[in-house]
Amino acid sequence: MEEKESMEVHQDDFDAVQQRLPDEEVLYDLAELYKIFGDTTRVKLLCILFEGEMCVQHLAQLLQVSQSAVSHQLRILKGARLVKYRRDGKTVYYALADDHVREIIGCGMEHITE
Amino acid sequence: MEEKESMEVHQDDFDAVQQRLPDEEVLYDLAELYKIFGDTTRVKLLCILFEGEMCVQHLAQLLQVSQSAVSHQLRILKGARLVKYRRDGKTVYYALADDHVREIIGCGMEHITE
DNA sequence: AAAACGTATGAATAACTGTTCATATGTTCA
DNA sequence: TGAACATATGAACAGTTATTCATACGTTTT
Numbered sequence: 001m002e003e004k005e006s007m008e009v010h011q012d013d014f015d016a017v018q019q020r021l022p023d024e025e026v027l028y029d030l031a032e033l034y035k036i037f038g039d040t041t042r043v044k045l046l047c048i049l050f051e052g053e054m055c056v057q058h059l060a061q062l063l064q065v066s067q068s069a070v071s072h073q074l075r076i077l078k079g080a081r082l083v084k085y086r087r088d089g090k091t092v093y094y095a096l097a098d099d100h101v102r103e104i105i106g107c108g109m110e111h112i113t114e
Numbered sequence: 115m116e117e118k119e120s121m122e123v124h125q126d127d128f129d130a131v132q133q134r135l136p137d138e139e140v141l142y143d144l145a146e147l148y149k150i151f152g153d154t155t156r157v158k159l160l161c162i163l164f165e166g167e168m169c170v171q172h173l174a175q176l177l178q179v180s181q182s183a184v185s186h187q188l189r190i191l192k193g194a195r196l197v198k199y200r201r202d203g204k205t206v207y208y209a210l211a212d213d214h215v216r217e218i219i220g221c222g223m224e225h226i227t228e
Numbered sequence: 229a230a231a232a233c234g235t236a237t238g239a240a241t242a243a244c245t246g247t248t249c250a251t252a253t254g255t256t257c258a
Numbered sequence: 259t260g261a262a263c264a265t266a267t268g269a270a271c272a273g274t275t276a277t278t279c280a281t282a283c284g285t286t287t288t
Contacts, residue, residue, distance in 0.1 A: 014176055017165050022223075027157050029226050030219065035152030039246075040145045047141065051131050056265060062128055069247055071266055090255050090264045100225040105144065107221040109136075111214040112143050153276075170235060183277055185236055204234045204285050 036080050037104065041065060041073050045094075046101055049083065053095035150194050151218065155179060155187050159208075160215055163197065167209035 022030075037043055044063055048054060054062075060070040074094055077083040084097045096102070136144075151157055158177055162168060168176075174184040188208055191197040196215055199208045210216070 010172065014172075017162055017176060020165060021158070021161055026223075026226060027161065028154055030222050031152055031154045031157045033222050033225060034148045034157070035245095038145055038149030038152040040142055041246080043141050043145045043148070044135070047135055048131055051134060058128075062131060066248070067265070068249080068267085072246075075266075087255090087265095090262095092265060100221075104218075104221045104225065107214075107218045108144050108147050109140075111147060111218065112140060155276080180278070181235070182237085182279080186276075189236075201235095201285090204232095206235060 033080065036076060036082065037108070039073070041069065042077060043105070045070070045073060045077065046082065046096065046105060049094060049096045050102065053086075053093040055091040055093050057091075059094070147194065150190060150196065151222070153187070155183065156191060157219070159184070159187060159191065160196065160210065160219060163208060163210045164216065167200075167207040169205045169207050171205075173208065 021027075037046075041063060045059060048059060048062055056070055056074065057067055059074075060067045063070060074083065074085075077094075078085065081097050082101055083094050085092050085094045087093075135141075151160075155177060159173060162173060162176055170184055170188065171181055173188075174181045177184060188197065188199075191208075192199065195211050197208050198211045199206050201207075
């Protein structure tokens with residue numbers, strides 16, 4: 001008996017929590033977003049772009065990784081609308097899409113540096 | 115000549131950027147932190163804990179995943195000092211370690227919801 | 229002490245991810 | 259047009275990761 005009552009109470013709690021919990025889809029998108037920041041190469045790319053736009057080969061040089069690797073990662077950042085780009089002749093310049101990136105990285109920095 | 119001069123200029127730019135860039139170690143830690151948020155199960159766990167502490171089996175029920183899976187993920191969250199826990203008899207209650215988690219997730223939400 | 233319960237954890241597996249290599253695309257210049 | 263350069267991309271491989279399964283650990287109850 002007690003057990004049943006207890007179950008009911010918990011059920012109510014569950015319902016309340018589930019109601020306040022963001023939609024499944026939103027939580028999925030959120031995880032997908034953070035997944036992008038969860039890679040050293042990509043975080044470095046974004047941090048470098050804090051200073052302003054830069055072309056692919058210079059990014060590769062600064063990061064000490066191949067042009068191909070950078071290009072692949074830029075593709076992912078582009079897909080998440082975290083960076084934008086413009087073409088000038090043969091070279092392509094990448095830049096931060098907006099200030100959200102700065103905020104998100106800043107937020108993480110606070111936690112890192114205690 | 116021009117090329118050499120150009121190289122030198124770029125070298126200076128590189129030095130400037132590299133100087134302002136956070137340490138390799140910091141960027142690594144940052145990526146490691148975001149990696150933790152980059153998983154649906156873990157993000158859900160953290161969001162549920164926004165409401166307050168909760169024991170393992172209830173977390174598992176709410177997430178619709180096995181007790182083992184939840185335990186493994188809680189272990190990771192614990193390792194990153196994102197959650198704390200207390201034992202009461204047989205059951206263990208988990209809770210958010212501090213408010214950084216809320217801020218970080220809030221930051222991401224802003225980007226998601228455009 | 230033994231049974232029952234809640235939680236933790238090691239090993240194994242399947243799925244995913246980042247880099248490399250080779251090559252394609254796009255642009256400029258001779 | 260062809261060579262040279264900057265970037266993009268597909269396929270393959272290696273390393274990582276999340277879940278499952280089995281089982282161990284810790285606590286309570288009988």
